[in-house]
Amino acid sequence: MKNIIEIRNLNYGFSKDKKILKNLSISIPKGSIFGFLGANGAGKSTTMKLLIGGIPDETNSIQIFGKNLSGFYPNGFGKIGSLIDSAAFYDHLSGWENLIIISKLRNLPKTECERVLHLVDLWENRNLKMKKYSLGMKQRLSIAMTLLGKPELLILDEPVNGLDPNGMLEIRELLIKLNQEEGVTILISSHLLQEIEKMITHLAIISHGEIKFIGSIKELNELYRYNHIKIGLNHAHKHMNEIPKNYSPKLIDENTIEITSKSKEDIIDLVKKLVLNHAxxxxxxxxxxxxxxxxxxxKN
Structure with a gap:
């Protein structure tokens, strides 16, 4: 199976006049860490709730593991771990006891609780009461809960939101480890772009319910890497008139010009031109x- 999730022309809204999602189409490759990126209110959480059946997909626009949601659930829940919004805990119980409750509900052995606690590096803190857990520890335990039963797909909505830099690093390293060592496909939504950039292999950018870009990080690099090139040179203002208008030159300060180009060849040509003019x-x-x-x- 090439794609673990397929969404085709998904529309959703509370009324015909107010659509939250507009012709949404996303393909998520098996084995990827797929970033679903957008500002708050862009439609990320709504899409994820549709994926896990929290909101019904009445148009059969979604397939997971090659099946429509109506045919995939409820048996398919064993193949998916999800964290939407934030997990609920019994604060007066320990992390271990919280996991045991869920494992009993799912008829899973205690060894599963031990396995996931080692995965998220909380085994040493398993007997600590939840009210003493830090935010980062609670988030790692939340992910441990999603890992019970060895799911093939994780769906995580803003898992690093509210964490300090160290907590973000812990979650990032954990997700990369799960992907690379356990082979788990991960769909992760976020508006924290600098953090998410460090872990994802593929991404979709959503704005006002519409997909603005979808592809791999490599494809995004090829499309946008030559935009906004800054050239540092002495007496920058003297060379502004030597730069063709198609580069959209902009004087940033006395020693910097910003230009836009479509390829590395464009940059080579411009640098040659400037050097010949003694830049x-x-x-x-x-x-x-x-x-x-x-x-x-x-923006566009």
Missing amino acids: EIFEIKSSAGLEEWFMEIT
């Missing part, structure tokens, strides 16, 4: 990154 170039760098790309894509 003293000391730096060329791209300001492109996921945050800049996101702003550019959603």
Whole structure:
């Protein structure tokens, strides 16, 4: 199976006049860490609730593991671990006891609780009461709950939201480990672009319920890596008139010009032209990154 999730022309809203999702189409490859990125209110959580059956897919626009949701659930719940919003705990109980309750409800052995606690590095803290867990520890235990039963797919809605930098690092390392060592496909939504950029292999960018980009990180790089190139050179203002208008030159400061290009050949041609005009170039760098790309894509 190439794609573990297929969404085709999904529309959803509370009324015909107010659609939350508009012709949404997403393919999520098996074995990927797929970032579902967008601002708050863009439609990420609604899409995820549709995927796990929390909201009915009345148009049969969604397939998971090659099946429509109506044919996939309820038996399919064993193949999926999900965390939408935040997990609920019994604060007066320990992390171990919270996991035992869920494992009993799902008829899973205690060894599963031990396995997932080792995976999320909470075995040493298993007997600590939940009210003493840090936010990062609670988030790791939440993910441990989703891992009970060895799911093939994780659906995580904003799992690093509210965490400090160290907590974000812990969750990121955990998800990469699950993907690379356990072979788990992960769909993760977020609006924290700089953090999510460090772990994803593929992504979709959603804005106001519409997909603005979908593809691999490599494809996004090829499309946007030559946008917003900054050229450091002495007396920048003297060379502004030498740059053709199709580069959209912009004077940033006395030693920096920003240009837009479509390829590395464009940059080579411009640098040659500037050097022949005695420009003293000391730096060329791209300001492109996921945050800049996101702003550019959603703006247009």
